[in-house]
Amino acid sequence: xxxxxxxxxxxxxxxxxxxxxxxxxxxxxxxxxxRLVRETADRLGYRVNTLxxxxxxxxxxxxxxxxxxxxxxxxxxxxxEFEDQLSRRNLKLLIADSHGELDREVERLEALASRRVxxxxxxxxxxxxxxPTITKxxxxxxxxxxxxxxxDDSTLTFVxxxxxxxxxxxxxxxxxxxxxxxxxxxADNRTSVGRERKKAFTTGVEELGLVAQRPIIDRYLFxxxxxxxxxxxxxxxxxxxxxxxxDLIATGLxxxxxxxxxxxxxxxxxxxxxxxxxxxxxxPTLTTVQQPMAKIAEVAVAQLMQQIDDAGETGSHVRxxxxxxxxxxxxxxxxxxxxxxxx
Amino acid sequence: xxxxxxxxxxxxxxxxxxxxxxxxxxxxxxxxxxRLVRETADRLGYRVNTLxxxxxxxxxxxxxxxxxxxxxxxxxxxxxEFEDQLSRRNLKLLIADSHGELDREVERLEALASRRVxxxxxxxxxxxxxxPTITKxxxxxxxxxxxxxxxDDSTLTFVxxxxxxxxxxxxxxxxxxxxxxxxxxxADNRTSVGRERKKAFTTGVEELGLVAQRPIIDRYLFxxxxxxxxxxxxxxxxxxxxxxxxDLIATGLxxxxxxxxxxxxxxxxxxxxxxxxxxxxxxPTLTTVQQPMAKIAEVAVAQLMQQIDDAGETGSHVRxxxxxxxxxxxxxxxxxxxxxxxx
DNA sequence: CTGAAAGCGCTTACAG
DNA sequence: CTGAAAGCGCTTACAG
Numbered sequence: 001x002x003x004x005x006x007x008x009x010x011x012x013x014x015x016x017x018x019x020x021x022x023x024x025x026x027x028x029x030x031x032x033x034x035r036l037v038r039e040t041a042d043r044l045g046y047r048v049n050t051l052x053x054x055x056x057x058x059x060x061x062x063x064x065x066x067x068x069x070x071x072x073x074x075x076x077x078x079x080x081e082f083e084d085q086l087s088r089r090n091l092k093l094l095i096a097d098s099h100g101e102l103d104r105e106v107e108r109l110e111a112l113a114s115r116r117v118x119x120x121x122x123x124x125x126x127x128x129x130x131x132p133t134i135t136k137x138x139x140x141x142x143x144x145x146x147x148x149x150x151x152d153d154s155t156l157t158f159v160x161x162x163x164x165x166x167x168x169x170x171x172x173x174x175x176x177x178x179x180x181x182x183x184x185x186x187a188d189n190r191t192s193v194g195r196e197r198k199k200a201f202t203t204g205v206e207e208l209g210l211v212a213q214r215p216i217i218d219r220y221l222f223x224x225x226x227x228x229x230x231x232x233x234x235x236x237x238x239x240x241x242x243x244x245x246x247d248l249i250a251t252g253l254x255x256x257x258x259x260x261x262x263x264x265x266x267x268x269x270x271x272x273x274x275x276x277x278x279x280x281x282x283x284p285t286l287t288t289v290q291q292p293m294a295k296i297a298e299v300a301v302a303q304l305m306q307q308i309d310d311a312g313e314t315g316s317h318v319r320x321x322x323x324x325x326x327x328x329x330x331x332x333x334x335x336x337x338x339x340x341x342x343x
Numbered sequence: 344x345x346x347x348x349x350x351x352x353x354x355x356x357x358x359x360x361x362x363x364x365x366x367x368x369x370x371x372x373x374x375x376x377x378r379l380v381r382e383t384a385d386r387l388g389y390r391v392n393t394l395x396x397x398x399x400x401x402x403x404x405x406x407x408x409x410x411x412x413x414x415x416x417x418x419x420x421x422x423x424e425f426e427d428q429l430s431r432r433n434l435k436l437l438i439a440d441s442h443g444e445l446d447r448e449v450e451r452l453e454a455l456a457s458r459r460v461x462x463x464x465x466x467x468x469x470x471x472x473x474x475p476t477i478t479k480x481x482x483x484x485x486x487x488x489x490x491x492x493x494x495d496d497s498t499l500t501f502v503x504x505x506x507x508x509x510x511x512x513x514x515x516x517x518x519x520x521x522x523x524x525x526x527x528x529x530a531d532n533r534t535s536v537g538r539e540r541k542k543a544f545t546t547g548v549e550e551l552g553l554v555a556q557r558p559i560i561d562r563y564l565f566x567x568x569x570x571x572x573x574x575x576x577x578x579x580x581x582x583x584x585x586x587x588x589x590d591l592i593a594t595g596l597x598x599x600x601x602x603x604x605x606x607x608x609x610x611x612x613x614x615x616x617x618x619x620x621x622x623x624x625x626x627p628t629l630t631t632v633q634q635p636m637a638k639i640a641e642v643a644v645a646q647l648m649q650q651i652d653d654a655g656e657t658g659s660h661v662r663x664x665x666x667x668x669x670x671x672x673x674x675x676x677x678x679x680x681x682x683x684x685x686x
Numbered sequence: 687c688t689g690a691a692a693g694c695g696c697t698t699a700c701a702g
Numbered sequence: 703c704t705g706a707a708a709g710c711g712c713t714t715a716c717a718g
Contacts, residue, residue, distance in 0.1 A: 002459075002483065004711060015689045020713055027714080028687055050458040051403065052711025055394045055694050060458070062437070070426065073620075076419035083413065083440045087447075092454065094405070095438045097426045104430075111435065115393040115403070116345075140345065222623060251624045258626050277416070280565060281594045283601050283626040347695060358705045363697055370698080371703055395695025398710050 003044045012040040023048070054116070062092045063304065064112035065121040065146075068100040072220065072248065073276040074291070075123070078147070081297035082121065089305070091118065100125045100219075106133045113137050119304045123147045127192045138314070142307035144300050149192045149317075157307065158317045159300040163193060166289035166322035167200035170243055170271040173287065175208045177330050179240035179269055183213040185228045185253060186245025187220050197245055197273065213239050220245060225252015232268075233260060241269035241330070247278045247288055254282050254329060269330040275322075284328025292320050346387045355383040366391070397459070405435045406647065407455035408464040408489075411443040415563065415591065416619040417634070418466070421490070424640035425464065432648070434461065443468045449476045456480050462647045466490045470535045481657070485650035487643050492535045492660075500650065501660040502643040506536060509632035509665035510543035513586055513614040516630065518551045520673050522583035522612055526556040528571045528596060529588025530563050540588055540616065556582050563588060568595015575611075576603060584612035584673070590621045590631055597625050597672060612673040618665075627671025635663050 009019035014033055021027040022037035023046075029037075040046075054060030063086055067075045083093050094117060096108035105125045110133075112120050119142035124130035131150040137143055138156055145158040174182060184201040187194035198215070205212045216231055218224045225248065232238060232253075244250035250272030257264050264270055264284060272279055275290030299318055306313055352362035357376055364370040365380035366389075372380075383389075397403030406429055410418045426436050437460060439451035448468045453476075455463050462485035467473035474493040480486055481499055488501040517525060527544040530537035541558070548555045559574055561567040568587065572595070575581060587593035593615030600607050607613055607627060615622055618633030642661055649656050 005713095006711075016712085017690080017714080018688055021688090024713075030687055033687080047453070047457050049398075049711050051394060051398045052694090053713075055392075055398050055696090055710090056712045056714085058694075060394065069423070070413070071416070071420045071423040071620075073414070073416055073419065076416065077414045079419075079438070080412070080414040080440060083438065087440075092458070093438055095422070095426065095436055097423060097430075110390070114390050115405075115435070222620060255624065255626060255628075277414075277565060278621075278624055281598065281621055281625050283598060285598075348697095349695075359696085360698080360706080361704055364704085367697075373703055376703080392695050395710090396697075398694090398712090399696045399698085401710075 002049070003046045004049065005046070008037065008041045008044055008046045011044060012037050059116045059118050060092075061090055062094050062115065062117045063119050063121065064094040064096060064108075064115070064117045066096045066098050066105060066108050066112070067123050068098055068125055070095065070097050073278055074247065074274040074293075077276060077293045078297065081294050082301065084294075085297045085301040089301070098125050102126060102129050105130060109133055109137050113140055117141070119143060119308055121146050121300060121304065124150045124191070126190055127151055127195060142304050143314075144304050144307070146296065146300050147193065153317075155315050157303050157314045159296055159303060160193075160319060161291050161296070161322050162319040163196035164200035164203070166273060166291075167197050167243065168204050169322065169324045170273075170287065170289055171201070171204035171208060171210070173324055173326070174241035174243070174269050174271065174330055175210060177241075177265075177269060177332070179210070181211045181213060181237070181239040182241045182243055183232065183239040184215040184243050184245070185225065185232075185249055186215070186217060186243075187249075188217050194245065201243055213237075220248050222248045222252040222255075225249040225254075226256040227252075229253045229256020229260070233257070233262070238268055241271070244270065244272050247272040247274045247276045247286065250286055250288065250329075251278050251282045254284075254286065264329050265331050271330060275325050279325065279327055282329075284331065287327040287330040288325050289322045290325040291322055295320055345392070346389045347392065348389070351380065351384045351387055351389045354387060355380045402459045402461050403435075404433055405437050405458070405460045406462050406464070407437040407439060407451075407458070407460045409439045409441050409448060409451050409455070410466050411441055411468055413438065413440050416621055417590065417617040417636075420619060420636045421640065424637050425644065427637075428640045428644040432644070441468050445469060445472050448473060452476055452480050456483055460484070462486060462651055464489050464643060464647065467493045467534070469533055470494055470538060485647050486657075487647045487650070489639065489643050490536065496660075498658050500646050500657050502639055502646060503536075503662060504634050504639070504665045505662040506539035506665075507543035507546070509616060509634075510540050510586065511547050512665065512667045513616075513630065513632055514544065514547035514551060514553070516667055516669070517584035517586070517612050517614065517673055518553060520584075520608075520612060520675065522553070524554045524556060524580070524582040525584045525586055526575065526582040527558040527586050527588070528568065528575075528592055529558070529560060529586075530592075531560050537588065544586055556580075563591050565591045565595040565598075568592040568597075569599045570595075572596045572599020572603070576600070576605070581611055584614070587613065587615050590615040590617045590619045590629065593629055593631065593672075594621050594625045597627075597629065601626075607672050608674050614673060618668050622668065622670055625672075627674065630670040630673040631668050632665045633668040634665055638663055 009016040098105035149158045272288035279286035352359040441448035492501045615631035622629035
């Protein structure tokens, strides 16, 4: 059995209260007791039982995060940044993967709440269906929505980026590169991010006087990008630029085109969204909308800490700025010298 | 304040013991009490306090994992698989990022042990320096080393792949593609994986009668691959094939070459290790050693469960098989028709 | 400065 | 079937 505070106190010949004070560094303890207790604790290999401490104090230093998919490089980076921010405040990160499924998300959120974590970060799986559980949990403990938000969330805190502005950035960029016809290949209305980027695309296209082809909509997956590229190549006319909903789709598109001997940016321009490592790795490199991951984590953690301290201070929505990260995928305007192969 | 079992019991007019039994589903409870208590609990929005439960039972359903860097796609996938495996057993995953630094690793491991997690998965940051803490912790609770191991770990459990065989697979592959001169670009002796892959390269080269150029050794980073490509291009003679220590380095190499107008596989063949999504995304796609991530998680979790149940059953080392995943980066033998540009 | 005691929320023998 | 009680390990008023 593990050694408890009781064991240390007995071995040191002091009360359990004194032992606690000596180890915890709180309350008055004589220099002698302090040393004695600490030595004894070391000798016995004592380690505080966080469970007991937490029960007594109401909560332990654990914060939970629910993401749709850790294996998505964007969320992997985000988790990394959160872990970093939290560890500076001596908090631990409990990670839960919802797989983008409502059932799992609900189950995970309830489990975190049961565990009496100090707070929760959540990237909602759905814009509307995630709402009930999230608002319910938020009434019970500090909660911050990250990256995505749910419908009618004026009472909930949110930290993410300005997706509309981000899409505007790439749209203006391809416009400046000479693109006239564009197409959006992104995700559906299931998530706030899907909605916002899709809508911003439509708005931006109008403002710039571009011609938009019929969009292709599905999930944030590399495989989807791949198949979308094939669909596009089957169309009568290839657009000048493809605006992808995220980097996974964008790199999928890029691979899809290149594998069919098309040139990017020679035949078509492609842009992504997120600014993950994927944008560096593909060839050509991907022009993308860079999300400030570290900043998102920093602000989200700050918001959560504020809720923990002030208890009640919720409802603020923070939209961080994205930046255009130029890569080779939009390096020059498409020059359709060679008629593209039809397949 | 959150509603406690006490509240539910009072509201239902039963003892706290009966309430506990009714909710927990253990022990004899009358049908009537059962229904009454459950209804009351629902009405009050009761949710068991895992902390109290855990203190009573000695541990909660949390398992910790310490990885060097969640943002590395390989570890992101691994974490994803672990979360999946664990959630089926109703266990939660506490994630800790060591950044590959000893201090952080020690601190994280101690914290997990303090928290009385059910067990720990750890990817050791160092082959030798990580040993003391890991063996110490392993004496106190179930622990399984994953992917990497520490020195003299016959008492420790380990689950990973057969790195020697994996390197052998790519080496034979490039040999069959006609490569004569090869070079290893990988990581140092700091980790077991670095050691094993490096050593396997040397052994394999001898067996196949290949000529090895001086290796380039550093960390598992995309940026390192990038700079290694530049170093290689500065050499008098470019090797026929570059065997990279992992996919990050491999894609870095690939980008490095391609950005300098070299052709892969036209001028040089490249192979990776891990089988992450990166191998799909780069262009050409990367030939790599596929690690069975799901299987690793499955076996590692099974090993941990066994330790939890049998208490003491440690020391087994499981080496899973890797498979060769062929991509475009080794599609054909280099044909040096064009003298390569010197820069 | 130090100790005895209460209590965080829960589960489970132990009686009845 | 049900309740009173003990106890998991800890911290912190409360006395002294």
